Amino acid sequence: MIITISNSQLSATLNTVGAELQTLVKNNKNYIWQVDETYWNKTSPILFPIVGRLKNDSYTWKDTTYELPRHGFARNREFSIHKMSDHQVIFELDDSESTREVYPFAFKLLIAYTLMDNELVIEYFVRNQSDEVLPFSIGAHPAFAIEGSFEDYSLQFNKEDVFETHHLENESFNGTTTLMATENHTIALNYALFEKDALVFKHLKSNEVILKNKDQAVLKVNFDHFPYLGIWTKQNAPFLCIEPWCGLADATTHNGNLENKEGINHLPAGEDFLRALRIEILE
Template sequence: MATTISNSKITATINSNGAELISLKDNKTGKEYMWNGNPDFWAKHSPILFPIVGTLKNNSYLYNNEEYHLSRHGFARDNVFEIIYQKDNEVVFSLKSNNETLQHYPFQFELQIKYAISENDLHITYSVFNENDFQMPFSIGGHPAFALDKNFENYALEFETDETLEYYPLENDLLSNQSLKIHLEEKTLPLTYSLFENDALVLKKLNSNSILLKENNLPVLNFSFKDFPNFGIWTKINAPFICLEPWIGYADTIDANGNILEKEGIQVLEPKKNDTFTFTISIL
C-alpha cells in the first residue's frame, strides 16, 4: 500500500512494504527525484537497511554462542510496516519483532520510520527501540537512489568539506583490509561509472555532513546526514541513478570473527533504551 504526504512544494510517496520511499516530486515542475525501480538495473528505490548494513561473513553471526543467519542488509526492507501516525505532511511507520524476525535476530525491538515534509525538505528519521532487558546490537542505514535524467558524466557530488575520500574495496561483498583514496577537486567528485567497477564506495569515515548533487554544475538536491558516521555511494554500471547511503555500520571485514558484539561498526543499544537518527533530502 502506498501512502502520500505533501505540502505546497513537494510530495513524497512511501510504500508500506519496507516503509520504502518510492517517489519524491517537485509539485511545481512535476520532476521526479527518486529512481523508478526498473528491474533491468535495480528493482528498489530506497530500502531501509536493518538490523545490519551490508553483508555478514558467511551470511551469519554468533550471539551467546548461537549461530544466526541474516541476508545482506537485513530483513526490514522485506517486511510490511504498520502506519501508527499520519497527517498531511507527516507519517510514521512501525515494524516490531515477531516470530519470523526472532529466528534471525533474537531481540525484541521496534523500528519506527518517520517521513516529514517542511518547505522543500524531506526529513527521514529512524528510531530504534530496544525492548529487551539486555543490550541489543544493531546497524541501520538508508539506500536512496536518485534518478539522473542526463548522461551520468554530467553529474558530480560536492562535499561539505574539501577532504580525501578513503574507501575500502569489496571482496565477495566483504570489506578488504586495504583502502584506496580519492582526492576531491575543490570538494567535488565527478561521477563516472569507472568509480563503481568494484561495486560501492564504502566510507568508514567522512568529515562532511552533507553532499550536494549537481547536474552540469547546477545544484539538484542537497543530502544531509550528520547522525550517520559511515557512508556508501553506489550505482550499477550504465544505470541512470546514484545512491547516497547514510549508514551506521557496514559490511563485515574479510577477517571478521563472527561475534556480533565485536563486529566493526556495530551499535549497542542499552536495555529499554532507544536511539534516533535523521537524514534530510532538500530539493533545490
C-alpha cells in the same frame, strides 16, 4: 499499500512494504529513480538490523549461529502505520516470532517521513524493548534519478576531507583503500568508479553532500551523526545511491561474532536511538 504525503512544495509516495520511499516530486519532477529490474528492484530500502553483507551471511550470538541476508529483513517486511497526517507518515515494525528466529532481540523500529518546505526529513528510531543490550545497524539507501549523461554529475561535499574509500571484495571489506581524486572537495562521477562495488567512506568530516548536474545543484543530503557513507550505482544505470549508514558490512577477517562486529551499535536495555536524514531539493 501506497501512502502519499504532500505540502505546498513537495509530494512523496511510500510503500508500507519496507517503509520504502518510492517517489519524491517537486514541480512534476520525480527525484527518486523508478524501478527497472534490469538494474535493481528497489528505490530506497531500509537497512536493518544489519548494513551490507555478513561474512557467510551469518553471525553468532551467545554461541548460536543465525542467518541474515544482505541488509537485513526490514526492507521486505510489512510495516504498520503508527501515525499519519497530510505531510507526515510514521511507519512501525516490531519484533515478532519470525524476526526472532533470525534476530533474537526485542525491538521497535519507527521510520518517520516528514515534508518541511522543500525538504524531506527521514527519521530512524530504534527502541530496545529487551532487558539486554541490543546490537544493531541501520542505514539508508535512497536511489536518486540520473537524467542524461552520468558523467555530467558530481558530488560536492561541505568540508575539506581525505576521501579514502574502503574496498569491498565479494561484499566484504578486504582492508585495502584508495584515495579518491577530488577538486574543491568534489568527486566527478563516472561508472568506472563503481566497477568493483560501492565507494565507502568511514572517516568523513563532511555531513552534507550536494548532487550536481554540471553546474546545477540538484539536491542536498544532510547525514549529520551518520558515521559512514556509501555511494553506489550499477553499470549504466540511471540512478545514484547516497547511503548514510550507522553500520558496516563485515570484513573478510571477521570472526562472525555480532558483538564485536565493526560499526555495530550497542543500545542499552530500554533506551532509544534516533538519527535523521534530510533531503533538500535545490532546483
